[in-house]
Amino acid sequence: xxxxxxxxxxxxxxxxxxxxxxxxxxxxxxxxxxxxxxxxxxxxxxxxxxxxxxxxxxxxxxxxxxxxxxxxxxxxxxxxxxxxxxxxxxxxxxxxxxxxxxxxxxxxxxxxxxxxxxxxxxxxxxxxxxxxxxxxxxxx
Amino acid sequence: xxxxxxxxxxxxxxxxxxxxxxxxxxxxxxxxxxxxxxxxxxxxxxxxxxxxxxxxxxxxxxxxxxxxxxxxxxxxxxxxxxxxxxxxxxxxxxxxxxxxxxxxxxxxxxxxxxxxxxxxxxxxxxxxxxxxxxxxxxxx
Numbered sequence: 057x058x059x060x061x062x063x064x065x066x067x068x069x070x071x072x073x074x075x076x077x078x079x080x081x082x083x084x085x086x087x088x089x090x091x092x093x094x095x096x097x098x099x100x101x102x103x104x105x106x107x108x109x110x111x112x113x114x115x116x117x118x119x120x121x122x123x124x125x126x127x128x129x130x131x132x133x134x135x136x137x138x139x140x141x142x143x144x145x146x147x148x149x150x151x152x153x154x155x156x157x158x159x160x161x162x163x164x165x166x167x168x169x170x171x172x173x174x175x176x177x178x179x180x181x182x183x184x185x186x187x188x189x190x191x192x193x194x195x196x
Numbered sequence: 197x198x199x200x201x202x203x204x205x206x207x208x209x210x211x212x213x214x215x216x217x218x219x220x221x222x223x224x225x226x227x228x229x230x231x232x233x234x235x236x237x238x239x240x241x242x243x244x245x246x247x248x249x250x251x252x253x254x255x256x257x258x259x260x261x262x263x264x265x266x267x268x269x270x271x272x273x274x275x276x277x278x279x280x281x282x283x284x285x286x287x288x289x290x291x292x293x294x295x296x297x298x299x300x301x302x303x304x305x306x307x308x309x310x311x312x313x314x315x316x317x318x319x320x321x322x323x324x325x326x327x328x329x330x331x332x333x334x335x336x
Contacts, residue, residue, distance in 0.1 A: 057223045057281065060239045060270055060330040062319070064204060067265030083197045087334045099200045100240030100331035102324075108265050115267065115307045115315055116294040124264015125207030125248050126314065127255065130200055141197065154256040167255045174266065175255055179202070184242075190200035191240035191331075194227045 061101050064128065066174050067108030067120055073149055073171045074105045081148030082130070099190035108172075122173040129177040131186060135164045141178050142166045150176075201241050204268065206314050207248035207260055213289055213311045214245045221288030222270070239330035248312075262313040269317040271326060275304045281318045282306045290316075 068074040075094055078084050084103075088095040092110050096103040112118050132138060139156040146152050149171040156166035156178070165179035185193045208214040215234055218224050224243075228235040232250050236243040252258050272278060279296040286292050289311040296306035296318070305319035325333045 057270070057272075058239070058330045059224050059237055059243075060326075060332075061204060061241065061243065061268050062271035062321075062324070062326070062332040063267075063269035063317070064201060065267045065269065065317075084199050095334060097199060097334050099198070100329070101201065102332060102334055103199075103201065111265065111267065114294075114299065114317075117263070120263055120265040121261045122265050123257070123260055124266055124314075125251065125260040125262050125312065126264055126266065127203075127205045127251065128201050129203035129205065130197070131202035132197075154254075159254065172265065174264075177203070177205075177254075181202075184202070186200075186202070189240070190198045191329075192200075192202040192242060194235060194237050194242055 063102045063104055065104040065106050065111060066170070066172065067111040068105045068172045069108055070171070071105065071107060077145065077149040077170050078103075078105065081145040081150060099192070123169065123175065127167065127175040127177050129165075129179050131179050131181055131184065131192060133180070133186070135180040138164050138166060138178050138180050142168050145170075145176070145178075203242045203244055204238075205244040205246050205251060206310070206312065207251045208245045208312045209248060210311070211245065211247060217285065217289040217310050218243075218245065221285040221290060239332070263309065263315065267307065267315040267317050269305075269319050271319050271321055271324065271332060273320070273326070275320045278304050278306060278318050278320050282308050285310075285316070285318075
């Protein structure tokens with residue numbers, strides 16, 4: 057099978073609150089939205105923010121909880137970009153989990169929870185290349 | 197900021213059990229692994245499966261729970277591929293949440309939970325294009 061993730065869907069409680077974080081905090085533009093979902097075109101995949109109860113109905117389960125055992129990362133080109141973006145996200149409904157510092161495995165990173173407590177790592181990782189379309193390639 | 201997700205990291209309890217699902221179930225090949233993490237190169241981003249307590253330490257929180265309010269999707273080229281992949285994943289440690297059927301918004305999809313209860317949607321979506329590198333573009 058192709059090594060492929062086509063969509064990351066986050067369950068949200070309040071679409072307006074979530075929109076503010078992604079549109080004003082990250083500065084991303086939706087490619088589609090209605091009263092229950094917003095889609096953002098990312099680097100070779102989609103990000104969807106969907107009302108949690110609709111996601112639960114689609115999955116046929118009703119027991120989703122937060123904070124889930126996962127994180128999403130947004131990599132930036134410079135170490136100096138990391139902390140300002142974390143602070144920007146906190147101004148638009150995010151909550152800082154960890155201010156930026158240097159992990160033992162290299163680079164520089166911090167974490168912010170979105171308004172639904174989904175964790176975003178904001179990272180500078182000089183070992184991984186990012187092309188002009190934002191496609192990330194593993195490297196050591 | 198770039199519309200970019202560089203990594204999806206899933207917290208796992210047992211790396212061997214998780215490896216079996218991703219390597220034998222999906223048939224994906226790691227680009228890096230050690231005793232706490234496995235990385236897979238995906239379509240313009242990385243998938244990481246990391247011991248949950250290490251992810252928690254990195255986030256500086258210790259309250260991650262499952263099943264989280266999110267899903268990942270893997271899109272396939274044909275409607276006929278959806279259910280066989282769901283069944284294949286179930287043979288390697290997955291648990292079927294919803295067998296494939298047609299949602300009101302079109303296409304064909306079902307859901308499987310990985311061994312750590314992270315949900316994967318397996319979907320055929322004829323409205324979204326997938327190029328040879330697996331990059332997905334929104335379309336209606």
